[in-house]
Amino acid sequence: MKEAKExxxxxxxxxxxxxxxxxxxxxxxLDIEEVYSPFPVHGLDPLLGLSESRLHIAGFVxxxxxxxxxxxxxxxxxxxxxxxxxxxxxxxxxxxxIPITFELTVLFASIGMVVSFYTVCGLGPGVTNPTLDDRIxxxxxxxxxxxxxYSNEEISKLQSFFSKTGASEVSSKVI
Amino acid sequence: MSAVVxxxxxxxxxxxxxxxxxxxDIVSPTERVPNASWVAGFILSIxxxxxxxxxxxxxxxxxIGTWDLNRTIGWGWDITNFVWWIGIGHAGxxxxxxxxLFRQKWRTGVNRAAEAMTIFAxxxxxxxxxxxxxxxxxxxxxFPYPNxxxxxxxxxxxxxLWDVFAISTYFTVSLLFWYTGLVPDFATVxxxxxxxxxxxxxxxxxxxxxxxxxxxxxxxxxxxxxGLATPLVLSVHTIVSFDFATSVIPGWHTTIFxxxxxxxxxxxxxxxVLTLMIITRKILKLExxxxxxxxxxxxKVILLTGTIVGTAYLTELFIAWYSGYIYEQFAFYNxxxxxxxxSYFGMMACNVLSPQIFWIKKYRRSIFITFFMxxxxxxxxxxxxxxxxxxxxxxxxxxxxxxYYVPTWVEIGIYLGTFGLFMTLYLIFVRVAPVVAIAEVKSxxxxxxxxxxxxxxxxxxxxMLNEKPHxxxxxx
Numbered sequence: 001m002k003e004a005k006e007x008x009x010x011x012x013x014x015x016x017x018x019x020x021x022x023x024x025x026x027x028x029x030l031d032i033e034e035v036y037s038p039f040p041v042h043g044l045d046p047l048l049g050l051s052e053s054r055l056h057i058a059g060f061v062x063x064x065x066x067x068x069x070x071x072x073x074x075x076x077x078x079x080x081x082x083x084x085x086x087x088x089x090x091x092x093x094x095x096x097x098i099p100i101t102f103e104l105t106v107l108f109a110s111i112g113m114v115v116s117f118y119t120v121c122g123l124g125p126g127v128t129n130p131t132l133d134d135r136i137x138x139x140x141x142x143x144x145x146x147x148x149x150y151s152n153e154e155i156s157k158l159q160s161f162f163s164k165t166g167a168s169e170v171s172s173k174v175i
Numbered sequence: 176m177s178a179v180v181x182x183x184x185x186x187x188x189x190x191x192x193x194x195x196x197x198x199x200d201i202v203s204p205t206e207r208v209p210n211a212s213w214v215a216g217f218i219l220s221i222x223x224x225x226x227x228x229x230x231x232x233x234x235x236x237x238x239i240g241t242w243d244l245n246r247t248i249g250w251g252w253d254i255t256n257f258v259w260w261i262g263i264g265h266a267g268x269x270x271x272x273x274x275x276l277f278r279q280k281w282r283t284g285v286n287r288a289a290e291a292m293t294i295f296a297x298x299x300x301x302x303x304x305x306x307x308x309x310x311x312x313x314x315x316x317x318f319p320y321p322n323x324x325x326x327x328x329x330x331x332x333x334x335x336l337w338d339v340f341a342i343s344t345y346f347t348v349s350l351l352f353w354y355t356g357l358v359p360d361f362a363t364v365x366x367x368x369x370x371x372x373x374x375x376x377x378x379x380x381x382x383x384x385x386x387x388x389x390x391x392x393x394x395x396x397x398x399x400x401x402g403l404a405t406p407l408v409l410s411v412h413t414i415v416s417f418d419f420a421t422s423v424i425p426g427w428h429t430t431i432f433x434x435x436x437x438x439x440x441x442x443x444x445x446x447x448v449l450t451l452m453i454i455t456r457k458i459l460k461l462e463x464x465x466x467x468x469x470x471x472x473x474x475k476v477i478l479l480t481g482t483i484v485g486t487a488y489l490t491e492l493f494i495a496w497y498s499g500y501i502y503e504q505f506a507f508y509n510x511x512x513x514x515x516x517x518s519y520f521g522m523m524a525c526n527v528l529s530p531q532i533f534w535i536k537k538y539r540r541s542i543f544i545t546f547f548m549x550x551x552x553x554x555x556x557x558x559x560x561x562x563x564x565x566x567x568x569x570x571x572x573x574x575x576x577x578x579y580y581v582p583t584w585v586e587i588g589i590y591l592g593t594f595g596l597f598m599t600l601y602l603i604f605v606r607v608a609p610v611v612a613i614a615e616v617k618s619x620x621x622x623x624x625x626x627x628x629x630x631x632x633x634x635x636x637x638x639m640l641n642e643k644p645h646x647x648x649x650x651x
Contacts, residue, residue: 015621038194038363039614040390048387053395059403073319074331082325086332099337099414103344106407110348110400114355117396118381121389123358127382134366136385137359139194 004174007033008158009132009144010167015041018141021165022047025143030161036132036142059113066108070101130175140168147172186625187281190463194617197464201609201616202364204459209606212458220598227592230585231306239309241585247578248568252586253307255560259443260300260593261342261415262436262556265408266444267293268349271356272404275397280623281472283615284465287360288455289448290353291608295600296447297346299593304338306589334417341414348407352400358383359393360609412440419563426506426567429494435487439556442480442526445473446552451601453546455610464611467540474539477552481530484559488527506567514579515566518558525555 012018018041025032026047035041035048044050074097078084083091118124136142145158162170192200209217234241244251267289274282305314317339319329329336362383365376383389416436419427449470456465495507511519529551532538539545570577604610621627 035387036385037387037390038198038385039359039618040394041387044387045391050388050391053392055392055395056399059399063403077319077328077331082328084330086330089332093332096332099334099410099417100331100340102406102410103337103340106403107344107347109403110351113396113399114351117355117392121386121392123381123383123389125381126378128377129382129384131366131384137363137366137383138198 006147006150006172006174007132007144008147008155008170008172009142010162010165011133011135011140011142011169012166013140013168015141017166018143019043019047021143021161021167024165025161028161030145030158032143033146034144036136036144038137038139038141041141055113055117058116059109062112063105063109065112066105067101069108070104071097074100132173132175133171143167184623185466185468186628187284187466187468187623188464188616188620189466189625191626192463192620192624194620197617197620198363198367198613200461200463201611201613202367204605205364205607205609206367210458213602213606216598217602220595220602223591223595224599225595226588227590227595230588230592231302234306234585234589235311239307241583243580243583243586245578245580247571247576248565248580250564250568251580252561252582252590253303255557255564256590256593257300257303257307258415258436258560258564259553259557260296260303262412262440262443262560263447263553264293264296264300264345264349264444265412265437265440266448267291267296268345268352268404268408269441269444270448271352272401272408275401276405279472280619281469283612283619284469285448285452285473285611286615287353287356287608287612288452288604288610289444290349290356291601291604292448292451293349293444294346294353295597295604296444297342297349298600299597301342301346302589302593302596334414334421337414338418341411345407345411348400348404352397352404355393355396355400356612356615357608359385360613363613364609409437412436424567424571425500425502426510427563429491431487431490431494435484435491438480438483438487439526439559442477442484443553443556445476445480446549446556449473449477449545449549450553453542453549455605459605459610461611464616467542470542470545471536471539474533474545474548477548478530478533478539481526481552485527488523502572505570509570510562510566513566513570515562515569518562518566522555522558522562525551526559529555 010021012021015037018035018037022032022035022044032048035044037044045052075092078093079091085091086093089096122129131137132142132144133140143162147155147158150158159170188197190196242251242253244253267286270282270289271286274286305311308314317329317336319331320326357379358381361376361380362385365373365380368376413433413436416432420429420432422428452465453470456462492507492511495503498504529548532544532548565580569579
């Protein structure tokens with residue numbers, strides 16, 4: 001089991017206020033643990049220093065795997081395992097393999113990417129992650145700081161950051 | 176980053192919504208006890224479904240002889256219904272995938288329900304080829320699994336097998352796409368719920384919390400799935416058309432089939448989306464999210480695709496005449512003026528002539544006219560498949576084999592049963608899931624909400640004057 005984490009978090013009412021607050025936190029050299037929002041906030045990723053997702057690279061690899069699986073399998077079946085003549089065409093009739101090759105490319109890429117997405121995010125059926133506030137999936141935007149081992153002085157610095165940047169509520173929680 | 180929305184664009188969300196109100200409006204129908212109209216609809220759907228299941232059971236028990244198919248007309252209502260349902264299943268992915276790539280914001284109001292509709296329509300479609308096999312208990316033969324007969328593989332060169340791969344891939348990808356979009360919205364439902372309901376939605380939401388990194392990956396995933404689904408949706412109906420186009424039957428053996436089928440599929444799919452959304456927005460009171468503007472956009476798609484389909488019909492006639500090939504000429508003469516002339520004229524009237532009224536803006540924006548048009552279009556598209564399939568087969572090369580075909584009560588019952596299945600699933604969906612994509616609608620509120628329209632127009636105007644981008648936009 002993971003160690004209990006003390007979190008001090010502030011809720012904001014609007015994404016533009018949130019973005020300003022994150023800018024302020026960067027200027028104040030505060031170490032933001034996590035930002036939660038009810039929908040994707042554009043312009044947030046570079047401020048948090050999040051690198052671009054690499055899911056599309058994984059998708060390409062899965063897709064290529066699907067292409068090879070389908071094309072090589074059909075080639076093997078019709079040229080090696082059980083060659084049959086269909087309508088006088090050659091055994092290796094590549095154009096006729098294209099539809100299934102395409103479909104399996106899409107199928108492998110989609111399933112692979114979706115499985116990767118849930119795996120790297122730590123999400124899945126039956127997973128329960130601690131939530132800071134029920135309104136984060138509704139209309140609140142949240143900045144959270146991990147405060148394990150913080151001195152009172154550091155905590156009050158964070159408190160003043162929240163009041164300065166217009167957080168509507170500030171609370172702490174152990175998750 | 177300031178939003179670039181033309182000031183002449185109409186708002187997509189009306190009623191000056193706040194983020195909380197959006198959640199409230201969309202989630203609350205799932206939290207209430209169902210009203211009388213829902214219960215009545217559900218009972219009717221279950222009853223229709225039960226009759227359909229009985230007819231399917233009867234067909235499997237007695238055999239395909241319970242249908243009126245014969246040696247000449249081997250494909251009748253079954254394949255007509257299959258192609259029709261698959262066509263309807265094309266709008267969902269078109270709306271969510273192609274319109275996502277084209278950055279059409281009105282997509283967010285209707286994509287969730289349209290994707291659900293896609294999945295249910297593909298389920299209805301898939302039933303028909305399975306039953307039509309006759310010995311449904313051997314249906315697993317269509318998959319290339321290692322077997323004790325050699326192994327004897329399936330024919331990978333056959334369009335019928337391509338269909339198996341295309342439709343199962345389409346179903347899987349649509350389901351994944353739909354569910355991935357639903358996960359954050361299920362989390363929203365979860366965080367408002369209590370007790371057992373909270374546990375159920377916690378399971379469905381996969382533990383979503385809305386972290387910035389997760390949203391980034393989620394958007395990346397949605398975009399790539401959209402990029403994959405776009406060629407996929409085009410490929411599915413292309414491959415369905417190959418079932419006909421690769422044969423040597425006059426009237427089927429044409430290269431125009433793939434684009435013509437795809438346009439027809441989008442045409443009928445949008446019509447079905449309109450039929451359902453006009454009812455849903457009224458009953459669930461979602462008029463602020465699915466506005467007349469959304470309906471007009473969909474009517475424009477109907478007008479475009481209807482005209483493409485009409486052009487294809489006329490092209491077919493012209494090419495039949497121009498080819499100088501008597502069998503092709505006869506096939507088209509027979510379609511228009513043969514024994515099934517009424518279905519050809521039904522198709523022409525519903526698909527080609529009736530959508531032309533949408534050139535007039537007043538009709539495009541009339542909910543009443545749109546509702547009737549959407550039903551006309553689906554009748555027309557059903558006739559189109561019937562014309563292509565039954566009419567063509569009824570008059571083949573040998574006049575001694577010419578035949579006529581009328582469906583039996585069993586065939587009609589199975590078709591009605593798929594409506595029951597479709598409506599049952601749809602009614603369950605509107606009870607348990609948010610019908611509009613909550614997170615996506617929230618993300619366009621600042622650019623497309625009516626209370627921001629003035630401000631956006633002003634800031635765009637200032638930008639035009641100053642040629643200097645506004646980096647910060649002030650919130651209300």
